[in-house]
Amino acid sequence: xxxxxxxxxxxxxxxxxxxxxxxxxxxxxxxxxxxxxxxxxxxxxxxxxxxxxxxxxxxxxxxxxxxxxxxxxxxxxxxxxxxxxxxxxxxxxxxxxxxxxxxxxxxxxxxxxxxxxxxxxxxxxxxxxxxxxxxxxxxxxxxxxxxxxxxxxxxxxxxxxxxxxxxxxxxxxxxxxxxxxxxxx
Numbered sequence: 398x399x400x401x402x403x404x405x406x407x408x409x410x411x412x413x414x415x416x417x418x419x420x421x422x423x424x425x426x427x428x429x430x431x432x433x434x435x436x437x438x439x440x441x442x443x444x445x446x447x448x449x450x451x452x453x454x455x456x457x458x459x460x461x462x463x464x465x466x467x468x469x470x471x472x473x474x475x476x477x478x479x480x481x482x483x484x485x486x487x488x489x490x491x492x493x494x495x496x497x498x499x500x501x502x503x504x505x506x507x508x509x510x511x512x513x514x515x516x517x518x519x520x521x522x523x524x525x526x527x528x529x530x531x532x533x534x535x536x537x538x539x540x541x542x543x544x545x546x547x548x549x550x551x552x553x554x555x556x557x558x559x560x561x562x563x564x565x566x567x568x569x570x571x572x573x574x575x576x577x578x579x580x581x582x
Contacts, residue, residue: 404467406447406467407446407447408446411427411478416435416443420435420436420439420441421434428538429476429518431476431477476538476539477538480536481538482534482535482536483543484566485533485566485567486566488561488565489554491504492504492505492562493525496521496533501523501533505564511553513550519537520535520536520537521535522536533550533564535547559573559574
């Protein structure tokens with residue numbers, strides 16, 4: 398069930414991890430600092446520059462939490478050392494994206510533009526080159542937050558299956574539908 402949880406996590410150079418008595422894990426690195434509260438049943442230890450996550454019993458709940466917290470801690474370490482980046486492509490005639498400070502302004506064919514406030518932890522850029530679709534680039538050290546923000550932006554105009562218009566992830570393959578077909582009488 399939890400093969401992921403058994404794997405130790407190597408601590409990269411320049412990244413420090415501390416576990417407080419209330420089971421709060423804090424990871425500091427060159428890209429920032431992240432915190433995660435761990436379930437009291439799960440034990441997090443640092444042994445020989447490796448992080449080992451262990452569980453008390455073989456209950457299904459403990460097995461699932463074991464894998465979950467090991468993955469969350471690994472994502473935190475990757476985030477503070479390398480960071481995460483998500484790119485969204487705005488597809489459609491007249492669709493525009495513009496980033497000013499931490500506000501993303503989107504023109505998506507509605508009567509009014511959408512002004513979306515991006516949290517301070519996420520850096521946003523919007524590039525529009527000639528003869529190509531606008532690309533929104535989100536970068537952060539927090540994988541959960543950046544994924545949530547990207548999903549919210551995508552939900553403003555999800556890609557439709559006939560022409561593919563909307564906001565999609567760069568590299569996302571959309572299954573297109575054929576649409577109506579004329580019948581001969």
